Amino acid sequence: xxxVEQDPGPLSVPEGAxxxxxxxYSNSAFQYFMWYRQYSRKGxxxxxxxxxxxxxEDGRFTAQVDKSSKxxxxxxxxxxxxxxxxxxxxxxxxxxxRFGAGTRLTVKP
Amino acid sequence: KAGVTQTPRYLIKTxxxxxxxxxxxxxxxxxxxxxxxxxxxxxxxLFEYFxxxxxxxxxxxxxxxxRQFSNSRSEMNVSTLELGDSALYLCAxxxxxxxxxxxxxxxEGSRLTVL
Numbered sequence: 001x002x003x004v005e006q007d008p009g010p011l012s013v014p015e016g017a018x019x020x021x022x023x024x025y026s027n028s029a030f031q032y033f034m035w036y037r038q039y040s041r042k043g044x045x046x047x048x049x050x051x052x053x054x055x056x057e058d059g060r061f062t063a064q065v066d067k068s069s070k071x072x073x074x075x076x077x078x079x080x081x082x083x084x085x086x087x088x089x090x091x092x093x094x095x096x097x098r099f100g101a102g103t104r105l106t107v108k109p
Numbered sequence: 110k111a112g113v114t115q116t117p118r119y120l121i122k123t124x125x126x127x128x129x130x131x132x133x134x135x136x137x138x139x140x141x142x143x144x145x146x147x148x149x150x151x152x153x154x155l156f157e158y159f160x161x162x163x164x165x166x167x168x169x170x171x172x173x174x175x176r177q178f179s180n181s182r183s184e185m186n187v188s189t190l191e192l193g194d195s196a197l198y199l200c201a202x203x204x205x206x207x208x209x210x211x212x213x214x215x216x217e218g219s220r221l222t223v224l
Contacts, residue, residue, distance in 0.1 A: 042217055099152035102151055
């Protein structure tokens with residue numbers, strides 16, 4: 001079993017849809033949780049960062065962390081074609097960082 | 110502020126050869142991490158250097174090595190290339206290390222193709 005599991009998709013939605021991306025993990029020591037966005041032919045860039053359990057909102061993006069279930073989510077409201085990218089979850093225990101495989105998202109106009 | 114610069118961006122090698130990739134981190138960042146990205150495995154951690162010392166190492170064979178210079182620039186080397194080494198190699202810099210805040214700044218990567 002991988003330390004971080006993420007459905008690779010691909011996921012295709014119409015413009016304006018609500019998108020839900022998820023990851024599960026096995027290491028209970030993880031306490032920092034991140035979402036990175038990677039456009040084609042580019043390196044990943046940090047999108048959202050949360051510490052421990054809870055929700056964090058930034059514009060159309062909401063990150064949720066449920067440490068009891070070892071489950072994190074990223075919600076995108078009113079999705080736009082410009083959101084088309086690969087989304088990678090990542091988590092850290094203050095020493096090591098682990099990434100999910102990434103979910104490829106396409107938002108169709 | 111200049112971002113993370115990786116060179117070369119693309120390269121083609123044949124099996125058995127060796128390759129050296131270079132990474133210049135953001136000015137002031139002391140940590141450089143290297144990752145291998147493939148469609149099947151996602152982002153796999155290779156190693157992290159902090160102030161010229163290897164601080165962390167992933168589960169890769171000894172053919173993969175790296176170093177960091179006093180100006181924080183880093184290189185990684187892969188010897189005796191295999192077909193399975195074909196991947197996008199990403200370098201990420203951070204102020205204090207990948208395990209601290211989690212905010213890594215990635216370069217655009219070096220895409221290696223092994224024939």
